[in-house]
Amino acid sequence: MEGSLLQPNIIPTNNSRTRNPSEWPLPEKLNPQSTKKLATKASFKAMLSTNTFWKPANLMTTSADEGQFLNMLLKLINAKNTMEIGVYTGYSLLSTALALPEDGKILALDINRENYEIGLPIIEKAGVAHKIDFREGPALPLLDEMVNDVKLHGSFDFIFVDADKDNYLNYHKRLIDLIKIGGVIGYDNTLWNGSLVAPPDAPLRKYVRYYRDFVLELNKALAVDPRVEICQLPVGDGITLCRRISSLLQPNIIPIIISRTNIPSEWLLPEKLSPQSTKKLATKASFKAMLSTNTFWKPANLMTTSADEGQFLNMLLKLINAKNTMEIGVYTGYSLLSTALALPEDGKILALDINRENYEIGLPIIEKAGVAHKIDFREGPALPLLDEMVNDVKLHGSFDFIFVDADKDNYLNYHKRLIDLIKIGGVIGYDNTLWNGSLVAPPDAPLRKYVRYYRDFVLELNKALAVDPRVEICQLPVGDGITLCRRIS
Numbered sequence: 001m002e003g004s005l006l007q008p009n010i011i012p013t014n015n016s017r018t019r020n021p022s023e024w025p026l027p028e029k030l031n032p033q034s035t036k037k038l039a040t041k042a043s044f045k046a047m048l049s050t051n052t053f054w055k056p057a058n059l060m061t062t063s064a065d066e067g068q069f070l071n072m073l074l075k076l077i078n079a080k081n082t083m084e085i086g087v088y089t090g091y092s093l094l095s096t097a098l099a100l101p102e103d104g105k106i107l108a109l110d111i112n113r114e115n116y117e118i119g120l121p122i123i124e125k126a127g128v129a130h131k132i133d134f135r136e137g138p139a140l141p142l143l144d145e146m147v148n149d150v151k152l153h154g155s156f157d158f159i160f161v162d163a164d165k166d167n168y169l170n171y172h173k174r175l176i177d178l179i180k181i182g183g184v185i186g187y188d189n190t191l192w193n194g195s196l197v198a199p200p201d202a203p204l205r206k207y208v209r210y211y212r213d214f215v216l217e218l219n220k221a222l223a224v225d226p227r228v229e230i231c232q233l234p235v236g237d238g239i240t241l242c243r244r245i246s247s248l249l250q251p252n253i254i255p256i257i258i259s260r261t262n263i264p265s266e267w268l269l270p271e272k273l274s275p276q277s278t279k280k281l282a283t284k285a286s287f288k289a290m291l292s293t294n295t296f297w298k299p300a301n302l303m304t305t306s307a308d309e310g311q312f313l314n315m316l317l318k319l320i321n322a323k324n325t326m327e328i329g330v331y332t333g334y335s336l337l338s339t340a341l342a343l344p345e346d347g348k349i350l351a352l353d354i355n356r357e358n359y360e361i362g363l364p365i366i367e368k369a370g371v372a373h374k375i376d377f378r379e380g381p382a383l384p385l386l387d388e389m390v391n392d393v394k395l396h397g398s399f400d401f402i403f404v405d406a407d408k409d410n411y412l413n414y415h416k417r418l419i420d421l422i423k424i425g426g427v428i429g430y431d432n433t434l435w436n437g438s439l440v441a442p443p444d445a446p447l448r449k450y451v452r453y454y455r456d457f458v459l460e461l462n463k464a465l466a467v468d469p470r471v472e473i474c475q476l477p478v479g480d481g482i483t484l485c486r487r488i489s
């Protein structure tokens with residue numbers, strides 16, 4: 001079992017590549033018993049959260065928040081055998097290597113060994129170089145060799161692609177055989193500097209313009225590939241996670257970036273639905289398409305979780321095989337539906353909200369999706385119920401996942417209770433931790449009243465989570481910001 005001493009918390013940093021190496025902080029709350037070895041490990045983790053080592057040559061380096069996300073994702077899916085295409089100086093490689101177990105493996109491919117060797121001393125110092133099998137050369141011929149060896153089919157838990165964008169589709173054609181069912185391929189830079197939505201005559205840098213069409217083509221292809229279920233996250237320059245599925249059972253979701261403006265007639269079925277699809281399957285697909293557009297909730301969407309966040313929650317829950325979950329703050333049930341669709345038939349969601357009326361607005365849709373039986377809705381303030389639950393030791397460590405999206409002034413009170421209820425290795429997700437961007441606003445900035453009121457509570461939560469040794473955290477700029485806390489002790 002992991003304990004807090006072994007895995008000190010990472011200080012969350014929003015892509016702070018500008019920090020000076022002398023400022024590589026150790027986690028504030030490092031236990032005084034820490035050994036020198038531990039301090040060294042902690043330094044690497046802090047480094048990982050600041051991406052500072054790579055500063056002089058950081059143009060192509062994965063962003064710090066993405067590195068932190070990869071690190072947590074790999075732990076959550078218990079990845080052991082992984083591949084990386086596009087190593088550069090090894091930032092994402094270090095993030096990956098630190099996440100894998102001692103006998104974990106990374107097949108690392110890059111055309112340039114020199115760059116890899118710039119970062120290698122750091123990777124060696126972190127004590128994780130033995131997990132890496134670096135191969136210099138173009139990735140495509142090696143992938144072809146591997147695909148020819150059927151023993152390697154389905155042998156990878158995770159593959160990260162961050163190399164030549166004009167080959168991404170060629171990689172995909174091969175990687176789809178090498179990744180296991182339930183495994184994840186992550187394609188980096190799928191927002192391509194924001195250029196994908198630029199008008200044709202926009203003044204783009206040459207390399208941005210050159211690769212733009214390849215990224216667009218990849219995104220379109222992934223969206224209709226029935227072998228993967230995808231989720232595009234606005235982390236770093238955009239990362240698209242492809243979960244390999246068995247195509248007939250689980251039609252693909254069309255990825256849409258917060259497209260709340262779509263009209264219902266645009267609730268498309270995945271283009272490539274197999275002709276054998278039953279009516280039941282088509283209905284399920286409609287709900288999945290709805291989930292990816294967040295359209296039903298449009299007239300009352302002020303408080304509703306964003307579409308990309310809903311899609312992310314849905315994938316995350318599948319990746320961690322969540323079964324017993326809780327949601328605090330249901331509103332009309334958008335994140336609830338995202339959750340319910342992800343859980344197995346006998347999965348459960350304890351759903352808490354002070355207002356049943358709003359829940360009942362969305363309920364017919366949840367019923368129509370055939371997932372209402374997974375939900376145990378309780379009307380009333382969450383805190384007294386949590387107190388009751390905490391008093392019942394049988395419930396300690398009984399939840400796989402908890403999503404908190406309610407009264408921000410109580411988040412810290414919730415955390416104090418939820419930490420007992422979530423299992424070791426389970427995840428608590430706190431929503432709105434970027435709080436409308438207000439956290440970095442100057443004190444006299446003209447903020448809406450409710451934004452100003454809750455701001456200090458969100459700041460206080462973020463600070464507390466950053467130094468809580470019982471959780472390892474990762475803050476994602478998805479929706480209004482979601483902080484994932486993986487319980488480690």
Ligand SMILES: C[S@@+](CC[C@H](N)C(=O)[O-])C[C@H]1O[C@@H](n2cnc3c(N)ncnc32)[C@H](O)[C@@H]1O
Nearest residue numbers: 303304305329331334335353354381382406407
């Ligand atoms: C932001 S909305 C939730 C949105 C929802 N997750 C979705 O995806 O549509 C916040 C909800 O928290 C609920 N809430 C506020 N205070 C609460 C409390 N003390 N206990 C439980 N629920 C509460 C509100 O009634 C509201 O429905």
